[in-house]
Amino acid sequence: xxxxxxDYARPASLDEALRLLADGGEDARVIAGGQSLVPAxxxxxxxxPVVVDIGGLDPLRGIEAVGxxxxxxxxxxxxxxxxxxxxxxxxxxxxxxxxxxAHPAIRNRGTFxxxxxxxxxxxxxxxCALALDAIMIVASRSGERRVAAQDFFRGVYETALAAGxxxxxxxxPALGADRRFGFAEFSRRRGDFAIVGVAAxxxxxxxxxxxxxxxxxxxxxxxxxxxxxxxxxxxxxNDTNTRKxxxxxxxxxxxxxxxxxxxxAMRLHLAGEALEQAIDALWREAA
Amino acid sequence: xxxxxxxxxxxxxGEPVEAEVAPRQHLADFLRETLGLTGTHIGCEHGVCxxxxxxxxGAVVRACLTxxxxxxxxxxxTIEGVSDSGEIADLQAAFEKRNALQCGYCTPAMLLxxxxxxxxxxxxxxxxxxxxxxxxxxxxxxxxAIVDAVEETARQRRGGPA
Ligand SMILES: Cc1cc2nc3c(=O)[nH]c(=O)nc-3n(C[C@H](O)[C@H](O)[C@H](O)COP(=O)(O)OP(=O)(O)OC[C@H]3O[C@@H](n4cnc5c(N)ncnc54)[C@H](O)[C@@H]3O)c2cc1C
Ligand code: FES
Ligand code: FES
Numbered sequence: 001x002x003x004x005x006x007d008y009a010r011p012a013s014l015d016e017a018l019r020l021l022a023d024g025g026e027d028a029r030v031i032a033g034g035q036s037l038v039p040a041x042x043x044x045x046x047x048x049p050v051v052v053d054i055g056g057l058d059p060l061r062g063i064e065a066v067g068x069x070x071x072x073x074x075x076x077x078x079x080x081x082x083x084x085x086x087x088x089x090x091x092x093x094x095x096x097x098x099x100x101x102a103h104p105a106i107r108n109r110g111t112f113x114x115x116x117x118x119x120x121x122x123x124x125x126x127x128c129a130l131a132l133d134a135i136m137i138v139a140s141r142s143g144e145r146r147v148a149a150q151d152f153f154r155g156v157y158e159t160a161l162a163a164g165x166x167x168x169x170x171x172x173p174a175l176g177a178d179r180r181f182g183f184a185e186f187s188r189r190r191g192d193f194a195i196v197g198v199a200a201x202x203x204x205x206x207x208x209x210x211x212x213x214x215x216x217x218x219x220x221x222x223x224x225x226x227x228x229x230x231x232x233x234x235x236x237x238n239d240t241n242t243r244k245x246x247x248x249x250x251x252x253x254x255x256x257x258x259x260x261x262x263x264x265a266m267r268l269h270l271a272g273e274a275l276e277q278a279i280d281a282l283w284r285e286a287a
Numbered sequence: 288x289x290x291x292x293x294x295x296x297x298x299x300x301g302e303p304v305e306a307e308v309a310p311r312q313h314l315a316d317f318l319r320e321t322l323g324l325t326g327t328h329i330g331c332e333h334g335v336c337x338x339x340x341x342x343x344x345g346a347v348v349r350a351c352l353t354x355x356x357x358x359x360x361x362x363x364x365t366i367e368g369v370s371d372s373g374e375i376a377d378l379q380a381a382f383e384k385r386n387a388l389q390c391g392y393c394t395p396a397m398l399l400x401x402x403x404x405x406x407x408x409x410x411x412x413x414x415x416x417x418x419x420x421x422x423x424x425x426x427x428x429x430x431x432a433i434v435d436a437v438e439e440t441a442r443q444r445r446g447g448p449a
Contacts, residue, residue: 001332002311002316002332003311003313004311005291005309005310005311006310006311007289007290007291007310008289008290008291008293008310008354008356009289009290010356010359020289024289031354031357034352034353034354034357035334035349035352038313038333038334038351038352038353038354039333039334039352041311042313042332042333042351043333050289051289051310052289053354053356053357055357079346102422103337103421103422103423104347104400104403104404104419104421104422105337105340105347105348105349105400105422106334106349106352106422108346108347108348109346109348109349109352109353189421190417190418190421191421191422
């Protein structure tokens with residue numbers, strides 16, 4: 001199908017973009033890589049009066065080291081993230097996760113900020129942001145605010161972004177040498193959205209893992225922290241009992257949805273398998 | 288200012304192109320309808336089938352998910368350009384020899400995606416070939432012959448036998 005008509009603007013500065021969005025009203029939309037918005041337009045699931053193309057805004061580009069963390073610009077494309085030596089060194093979780101996001105041609109255009117703003121409940125990057133305790137930097141005409149990943153994802157395709165706001169960059173704190181990561185995903189075919197997946201981060205401390213954060217995707221209306229499973233893992237010994245205890249907690253942490261792809265029981269089972277793979281990866285790295 | 292008609296200037300297969308487009312027009316329709324470059328195919332128009340692949344600034348993208356307006360200032364290469372230059376003549380010959388195409392609907396984008404892989408990885412495994420082509424659907428061949436053709440081209444380019 002063909003997209004409905006809309007007005008289009010490609011501002012040269014963030015100020016101009018924010019003004020255009022404010023003038024465009026409630027339904028004005030930002031376009032970044034267009035890999036989620038253009039399908040929605042072509043299927044006529046979206047019909048914004050105005051589309052503001054932020055593709056020309058240089059301050060939204062680039063990946064930088066900040067302290068022992070990272071700052072990732074909203075316009076960083078998936079393919080650029082995949083190739084980044086800085087990301088691979090500091091945050092291999094993202095390098096691993098991005099290979100599961102769609103297909104090469106979509107990764108050549110889709111952006112980090114676009115994926116987070118889209119907030120698909122089965123998407124990899126929102127769960128990574130949650131596991132990494134990332135901070136979203138959001139600009140509007142009244143200034144800049146910082147939103148923790150935990151407060152950013154609000155539901156299916158729903159975030160804390162209000163009309164007129166633009167996600168500028170994401171800060172990922174505390175990526176020191178003692179950080180460990182785990183990732184696992186089940187999907188029908190390569191490049192599909194996940195049936196269930198998990199992103200995990202923890203700090204290595206004397207051969208054990210401290211303060212693990214375990215974020216599932218594909219299990220609910222947004223990425224979800226498995227707090228009880230994480231508590232079972234925190235500081236515990238690296239053995240089968242710990243792994244089993246953590247897995248058993250998932251029934252309390254998650255209440256997976258049932259749909260045409262998978263039943264509730266199948267999702268819970270896959271979540272358990274994914275969790276065990278992620279725990280193994282965390283431990284392997286912590287040894 | 289936002290507008291209903293946008294002037295764009297870009298390069299298509301090495302030639303400068305100036306045009307006025309509706310913002311809602313995607314790059315695949317612009318190439319096919321305005322420029323008559325019908326080698327870029329359209330299947331699903333929502334990013335799933337991969338038939339619309341073109342190169343934009345050196346990277347293969349979905350032309351149905353790229354607004355023509357977003358290609359302003361860019362350099363587009365279509366299957367016509369890449370065929371005429373001879374860049375993929377060996378890959379095309381291997382596709383023919385191996386029966387890696389039947390109806391040919393998926394073929395232009397399949398070739399562009401395969402060439403993208405071969406440019407970044409001179410010796411891809413069969414698994415890597417399948418992975419890189421995972422977003423290009425073929426309803427005819429069953430993929431095996433396509434993987435064969437890409438593997439053979441890689442081998443020949445490294446100086447090996449056919
Ligand atoms: C066939 C197919 C398969 C896919 N598979 C996967 C997959 O497996 N996993 C996955 O995670 N994704 C997948 N995707 C989606 C893809 O990752 C998109 O690139 C991504 O979701 C959106 O990024 P974008 O830059 O293209 O955003 P756009 O499409 O440009 O925008 C998406 C939404 O976010 C808003 N937005 C974008 N940038 C900003 C910003 N900086 N500030 C405020 N709002 C903004 C837009 O207004 C829009 O509502 C798939 C897409 C397709 C077509
Ligand atoms: S027509 Fe573009 S992906 Fe199907
Ligand atoms: S040859 Fe017919 S779709 Fe591939």
